[in-house]
Amino acid sequence: MQEVELGKAVPPAYKNKDAAIHLSTLPSSSTSYTPMGSYSGLDEAEQRLLVVDVNENEHGSGNESSDAKIQIRELSKVSDKSVPILNKVNVDIPRGVIMGVIGPSGSGKSTFLRALNRLWEPPSKTVFLDGQDIGDLDVLALRRRVGMLFQLPALFEGTVADNIRYGPQLKGKKLTDNEVYKLLTLADLDSTFFGKSGGELSVGQAQRVALARTLANEPEVLLLDEPTSALDPISTQNIEDVLVKLKKEKGMTIVMVSHSIKQIQRIADVVCLLVGGEIVEILKPDKLSEAKHPMALRFLELSN
Ligand SMILES: Nc1ncnc2c1ncn2[C@@H]1O[C@H](COP(=O)(O)OP(=O)(O)OP(=O)(O)O)[C@@H](O)[C@H]1O
Ligand SMILES: [Mg+2]
Numbered sequence: 001m002q003e004v005e006l007g008k009a010v011p012p013a014y015k016n017k018d019a020a021i022h023l024s025t026l027p028s029s030s031t032s033y034t035p036m037g038s039y040s041g042l043d044e045a046e047q048r049l050l051v052v053d054v055n056e057n058e059h060g061s062g063n064e065s066s067d068a069k070i071q072i073r074e075l076s077k078v079s080d081k082s083v084p085i086l087n088k089v090n091v092d093i094p095r096g097v098i099m100g101v102i103g104p105s106g107s108g109k110s111t112f113l114r115a116l117n118r119l120w121e122p123p124s125k126t127v128f129l130d131g132q133d134i135g136d137l138d139v140l141a142l143r144r145r146v147g148m149l150f151q152l153p154a155l156f157e158g159t160v161a162d163n164i165r166y167g168p169q170l171k172g173k174k175l176t177d178n179e180v181y182k183l184l185t186l187a188d189l190d191s192t193f194f195g196k197s198g199g200e201l202s203v204g205q206a207q208r209v210a211l212a213r214t215l216a217n218e219p220e221v222l223l224l225d226e227p228t229s230a231l232d233p234i235s236t237q238n239i240e241d242v243l244v245k246l247k248k249e250k251g252m253t254i255v256m257v258s259h260s261i262k263q264i265q266r267i268a269d270v271v272c273l274l275v276g277g278e279i280v281e282i283l284k285p286d287k288l289s290e291a292k293h294p295m296a297l298r299f300l301e302l303s304n
Helices: 042-047 109-115 137-147 160-170 178-187 203-215 233-250 260-268 284-290 294-303
Strands: 001-007 032-035 051-056 068-078 084-094 100-104 127-129 146-149 221-225 253-257 270-275 278-283
Touching: 068 109, 068 253, 068 260, 084 109, 084 253, 084 278, 100 109, 100 233, 100 260, 109 221, 109 253, 137 146, 146 203, 160 178, 178 203, 178 233, 203 233, 221 233, 233 253, 233 260, 260 284, 270 284, 270 294, 278 284, 278 294
Parallel strands: 100 253, 100 270, 146 221, 221 253
Antiparallel strands: 001 051, 032 051, 068 084, 068 127, 270 278
């Protein structure tokens, strides 16, 4: 077993290149996280590291950074009134996992997510996709690779099929009917939806059409901002099942903001706790009770 640094609350260590965090190593079922040191205040939390044991055989070369799909380095944002919204966020998002992002309202979760496909333009050299600064990529090409779903689906006029064909059409590719049916199936919708208009759909069904539309671009990463908060439990489960399938069958990397701790525990492989624009904890979903940051703890207690 090789001990690999998994992540840490806030980044002073990252300033030393050799101490860069490696959340990039896929947490496996055999993974255990060991908080180092004890927590007694924010300063200590800032220095506290989480450690993961990784089975070398399972994860290959030992070149952990190559397993990071997205690397975030010293990502900060301040409001027009100079209030910090994100404060030196450092994290590696491992390839092919579902990362849950939780935290109190206003803690910067949506801002963090929007930086990853440049809905908010992050500063240069703060967000890397497969090692490339996303600021250097064509923004539309980036958004094909890094698709996003919001809380409420906004479908375009026309049929479900028109919506699903939209993205590929922009690239001059017309999806065949068969390809559209496959995408409907992938999003857990049957073929009867093909010719329906947006107005005929429930919010849960429309959300799955929005998912199929995003998947038509064959994204490598899916960003989800509370995608099921407006849905009933069955629609929620449908979406969760699809996400897990996308991870397992397509190796998709998924970053999902959710207010539901239970949802995160059902489907996430790793959880980022964002408080006041800072990542204060990175934990496995079944270890959330081991969070040490007081605000994080309070948030978790009240959410349960
Ligand atoms: N364009 C903006 N200009 C100024 N402040 C902003 C802007 N966008 C967000 N903020 C502020 O940044 C902070 C983080 O907002 P964000 O929407 O990222 O939080 P959140 O964690 O997603 O919250 P919620 O759980 O309520 O969705 C909030 O205090 C918000 O008021
Ligand atoms: Mg939000």
